[in-house]
Amino acid sequence: MSGQASAEAILNQHSQTLHKHFEKLFERYHEAPPRLMEAIAYSIYAGGKRLRPALILESCRACGGSEEAQQHALTASAAMELIHTFSLVHDDLPAMDNDDLRRGRPTNHKVFGDAMAILAGDAMTTMAFEVLAQDVASPLNAALIRELASGSGPAGMIGGQVLDMEGEGRSLTLSELQRLHRLKTGALLTCSCRMGARCAGASEPILQALTEFGAQIGLAFQIIDDVLDETSTPETMGKATQKDAAKGKNTYPVLLGLEGSRAAAARALDTAMAALAPLGVPADALRSIARFVVERSH
Amino acid sequence: MSGQASAEAILNQHSQTLHKHFEKLFERYHEAPPRLMEAIAYSIYAGGKRLRPALILESCRACGGSEEAQQHALTASAAMELIHTFSLVHDDLPAMDNDDLRRGRPTNHKVFGDAMAILAGDAMTTMAFEVLAQDVASPLNAALIRELASGSGPAGMIGGQVLDMEGEGRSLTLSELQRLHRLKTGALLTCSCRMGARCAGASEPILQALTEFGAQIGLAFQIIDDVLDETSTPETMGKATQKDAAKGKNTYPVLLGLEGSRAAAARALDTAMAALAPLGVPADALRSIARFVVERSH
Numbered sequence: 159m160s161g162q163a164s165a166e167a168i169l170n171q172h173s174q175t176l177h178k179h180f181e182k183l184f185e186r187y188h189e190a191p192p193r194l195m196e197a198i199a200y201s202i203y204a205g206g207k208r209l210r211p212a213l214i215l216e217s218c219r220a221c222g223g224s225e226e227a228q229q230h231a232l233t234a235s236a237a238m239e240l241i242h243t244f245s246l247v248h249d250d251l252p253a254m255d256n257d258d259l260r261r262g263r264p265t266n267h268k269v270f271g272d273a274m275a276i277l278a279g280d281a282m283t284t285m286a287f288e289v290l291a292q293d294v295a296s297p298l299n300a301a302l303i304r305e306l307a308s309g310s311g312p313a314g315m316i317g318g319q320v321l322d323m324e325g326e327g328r329s330l331t332l333s334e335l336q337r338l339h340r341l342k343t344g345a346l347l348t349c350s351c352r353m354g355a356r357c358a359g360a361s362e363p364i365l366q367a368l369t370e371f372g373a374q375i376g377l378a379f380q381i382i383d384d385v386l387d388e389t390s391t392p393e394t395m396g397k398a399t400q401k402d403a404a405k406g407k408n409t410y411p412v413l414l415g416l417e418g419s420r421a422a423a424a425r426a427l428d429t430a431m432a433a434l435a436p437l438g439v440p441a442d443a444l445r446s447i448a449r450f451v452v453e454r455s456h
Numbered sequence: 457m458s459g460q461a462s463a464e465a466i467l468n469q470h471s472q473t474l475h476k477h478f479e480k481l482f483e484r485y486h487e488a489p490p491r492l493m494e495a496i497a498y499s500i501y502a503g504g505k506r507l508r509p510a511l512i513l514e515s516c517r518a519c520g521g522s523e524e525a526q527q528h529a530l531t532a533s534a535a536m537e538l539i540h541t542f543s544l545v546h547d548d549l550p551a552m553d554n555d556d557l558r559r560g561r562p563t564n565h566k567v568f569g570d571a572m573a574i575l576a577g578d579a580m581t582t583m584a585f586e587v588l589a590q591d592v593a594s595p596l597n598a599a600l601i602r603e604l605a606s607g608s609g610p611a612g613m614i615g616g617q618v619l620d621m622e623g624e625g626r627s628l629t630l631s632e633l634q635r636l637h638r639l640k641t642g643a644l645l646t647c648s649c650r651m652g653a654r655c656a657g658a659s660e661p662i663l664q665a666l667t668e669f670g671a672q673i674g675l676a677f678q679i680i681d682d683v684l685d686e687t688s689t690p691e692t693m694g695k696a697t698q699k700d701a702a703k704g705k706n707t708y709p710v711l712l713g714l715e716g717s718r719a720a721a722a723r724a725l726d727t728a729m730a731a732l733a734p735l736g737v738p739a740d741a742l743r744s745i746a747r748f749v750v751e752r753s754h
Binding site for chain 2: 187189190191193194195198244245248251252253254271272273274276277279280281283284285287288290291292296297299300301303304306307308310311312313314316317319320321323324
């Protein structure tokens, strides 16, 4: 896709490709209980922006990935979206954030019950690693599994959710808040860029450049998420808003104010763009996505 | 270990080796939130018989696995026990079986809270795949990951938990009950034998022999589990008993009676033993373990 394309167009195209990929993938599980697969499909097809898959696919392309590399990146995208979606399903549970609405629809456990939502999330995790081990050749598959496991595990996304939970009801410093989000949101966004680069067989300096890019847009993404929670309505967001303030959550607007938060996001975007310099024109789609992350309204 | 050793001695020795292996493994996660690692360690070190690790290690040995193969089998054992333990932690949650007691101690969520128990289970899953991708060389690591993901996923253990849930409150036929347990308990026991064989680089006929062995002791294990639930006290079992009848669960004693169930377990044991014939004397430890599964009193 041309670097001049709008971020929306890039995200939409990848989203459609991924949708078709999931249809084929789910056919493999015809021996699984149908209701379980229904619960999994319900949340997978609920959509969302598919930001992480787009980062994987465009990072691979920006590194000059071959057609075969792009196929691996598509597999990696499916694995990543399975992990991201499992985390949302578990996060919405009554025992966790207790959310009724996600992407404009009832959350998984509201439709399928708490027990099925727990099991659907669990199953998505095993499927993510299975698809990588199955559809990508060795030794790249093991490298991608290491990236995904480390990005999502105790020192990654899941660790961030624990920090988030532990931070409720007490005030975090800016550096504690940054660590929380570096794990909770940043780890998988960074991981997406790294997985794309690995699919393309990128050199170590390019891998590092994309790691920095991913970390900075992860930061920008979370700041804007906090800003939008405070300034948007449930109608535009497709989920409950103003929840952070109500729950006494630690957010960037609380620590930096709305204007200060927007300025911090803009600085993170600048740093992300600078990191991409060595990649030149092939990284234009990543630049579009990065701007979209900061300028989005939902 | 000699084939003449008692099953208890075999299980104990492997259990100690595994314990030390986990201590080193957990050190890698020093950047994770300490409370999360505490919750994970609480359930991992709670013990249990470590039947699956013993099956992996002894299957590898029965196939003539080298020293290096046994090391891979130890890594596979840690991964398997992480998956098995995650399933117990999630299974005990109030939204699932709502159990307060496991292995004689309060269940994970009773000590750490429901949210942390969910996240600890999630983290154990990612750790299981990470340790395989990290510590076993390609392409064996991908083969082990495929085995573990398929044994634990939607058409394996997790699928079995869904069937179990869906079967509550209605009567299952014997063949429905067998399918339920083939997935819920049998899949990981079969998977353990297969992973051990794969570590040793076993031939296809030997892999098939161990698959049949695993399936049959999986069946025997579940029948005896149902029998023990009906005939034991919480004191000997370390968990609540007579729960199945109280919840109207489908069990072998309900369908076959106590004596019929014991006879079915004995038949499964015979079939398991027959499957091991091609392996000869090196499989004696597996034979001890199989007898233990049927003769155990807790």
